[in-house]
Amino acid sequence: MPATSSLTFDGPWVLLSRPSSWRLDSDKAVPTEIPSASEQADRQRAAWMAAAQAGDQRAYTRVLNDSVALIRAVARRQGVAVDALDDVVQETLFTVHRVRHTYDPLRSYDAWLSAIAARRAIDLLRSHGRREQREVHDEFALDTHADREDASAGTERAQDALLLRKAIETLPPGQREAVEQLGLKERSLAEAAQSTGRNTGALKVNLHRALKTLRDRLHGES
Amino acid sequence: MSDSARHEALIDALGAELTPVRRLPPPWRRALGWLLVVAAAAVVMFMRYGASTMLHRWGAAPDLGVAAGGAVVTAITAALASFMLAVPGRSAAWAWLPLPSALLWIGSSGLGCLRAHIPGMPLMGWHGANDCLVFILSFSIPLSGLMIWLLRRACPLRPVLTAVLVGMASAAASACLLEICHNFDATASDLLMHALAVAIVIGANALMGGRLLLKS
Numbered sequence: 001m002p003a004t005s006s007l008t009f010d011g012p013w014v015l016l017s018r019p020s021s022w023r024l025d026s027d028k029a030v031p032t033e034i035p036s037a038s039e040q041a042d043r044q045r046a047a048w049m050a051a052a053q054a055g056d057q058r059a060y061t062r063v064l065n066d067s068v069a070l071i072r073a074v075a076r077r078q079g080v081a082v083d084a085l086d087d088v089v090q091e092t093l094f095t096v097h098r099v100r101h102t103y104d105p106l107r108s109y110d111a112w113l114s115a116i117a118a119r120r121a122i123d124l125l126r127s128h129g130r131r132e133q134r135e136v137h138d139e140f141a142l143d144t145h146a147d148r149e150d151a152s153a154g155t156e157r158a159q160d161a162l163l164l165r166k167a168i169e170t171l172p173p174g175q176r177e178a179v180e181q182l183g184l185k186e187r188s189l190a191e192a193a194q195s196t197g198r199n200t201g202a203l204k205v206n207l208h209r210a211l212k213t214l215r216d217r218l219h220g221e222s
Numbered sequence: 223m224s225d226s227a228r229h230e231a232l233i234d235a236l237g238a239e240l241t242p243v244r245r246l247p248p249p250w251r252r253a254l255g256w257l258l259v260v261a262a263a264a265v266v267m268f269m270r271y272g273a274s275t276m277l278h279r280w281g282a283a284p285d286l287g288v289a290a291g292g293a294v295v296t297a298i299t300a301a302l303a304s305f306m307l308a309v310p311g312r313s314a315a316w317a318w319l320p321l322p323s324a325l326l327w328i329g330s331s332g333l334g335c336l337r338a339h340i341p342g343m344p345l346m347g348w349h350g351a352n353d354c355l356v357f358i359l360s361f362s363i364p365l366s367g368l369m370i371w372l373l374r375r376a377c378p379l380r381p382v383l384t385a386v387l388v389g390m391a392s393a394a395a396s397a398c399l400l401e402i403c404h405n406f407d408a409t410a411s412d413l414l415m416h417a418l419a420v421a422i423v424i425g426a427n428a429l430m431g432g433r434l435l436l437k438s
Contacts, residue, residue, distance in 0.1 A: 068226075101245055102377050104246075116379065119379040
């Protein structure tokens with residue numbers, strides 16, 4: 001397996017985080033004892049990711065499925081609330097897909113994934129923090145002044161709809177098409193695939209990307 | 223749709239559009255590529271100006287040679303550190319790597335103003351010092367641009383820190399190139415302009431480079 005064959009220099013204060021069962025022998029790492037279960041799992045994921053970089057879809061699906069639990073654990077450690085963990089998982093999976101070429105199979109897959117997951121978790125926490133700063137919570141006001149008594153509510157809704165329409169118009173063609181077909185026209189994936197000539201996988205990915213872009217734009221975070 | 227079903231759907235979709243990728247070369251090799259561009263610029267300048275003036279300055283005032291050596295090492299280590307930081311999972315401690323050489327560079331440059339002047343070597347006025355500022359900025363802009371372009375192919379998870387290192391590498395490399403044609407003894411005004419140029423390059427990178435890397 002490539003992950004066990006050699007290691008590369010890891011930082012100015014090298015190897016402090018190196019798995020205990022590996023030691024450096026000149027520029028090669030040699031297993032000196034039986035690796036733990038977690039190290040074996042890490043090496044397995046490293047091998048799957050290496051295969052995925054070469055285009056192996058089965059290995060890719062396996063490594064991504066195997067990554068979900070680790071991403072959730074990292075996000076939890078960063079202080080992400082339980083109900084937001086899955087948003088971090090989705091964003092991390094997308095980032096992994098986009099930057100999979102940066103993974104070096106000679107190094108730990110878990111360390112690589114954890115760094116990405118931690119960053120996505122911090123992004124989510126910051127984005128929630130900014131949103132909370134902008135929003136004002138007044139439960140008494142909400143209870144005593146229902147929306148129907150608010151004369152400006154209709155105008156605001158119309159403005160929001162206009163903003164959304166404009167934001168959709170600025171999306172790249174593939175993403176716009178996915179939103180129109182699956183979101184606005186409420187077609188099924190199969191119907192949308194037939195109508196656009198794209199496969200369902202591409203439609204799902206485009207929809208997810210479009211929703212992320214729209215969320216960022218409408219919350220002023222782009 | 224439940225969360226696990228959402229993940230499965232996304233994983234299936236990502237799997238469906240999987241294509242083989244060309245793996246990113248190791249950071250040291252990418253840093254070497256950038257340093258080769260700097261080296262090519264140095265060769266052109268040596269062909270134009272020669273090395274005699276530079277060697278004469280260093281012989282008469284070794285502190286200038288030490289400062290130049292510090293700048294060379296800073297350019298190399300800062301470039302290596304920024305390419306390292308652009309790969310997920312690499313230690314953030316890499317950011318400290320250029321610090322010792324940067325201190326040597328700055329410290330030796332400062333000491334140059336305290337010793338006796340080199341006999342026969344002209345002193346630099348404010349006008350000449352302005353030329354140094356323009357020189358460092360002019361070389362730093364394309365060198366920073368090139369490095370940011372290279373780094374965008376990776377995944378810098380700490381964009382501002384990485385951009386600061388880009389600025390440090392570019393400014394140090396530009397100061398090294400300036401050394402080849404810098405026919406003046408060290409003065410306070412010259413040192414001030416060099417420091418100002420380096421601060422502008424690092425600040426601009428942190429501000430703009432950080433944003434460019436954030437979008438990568």
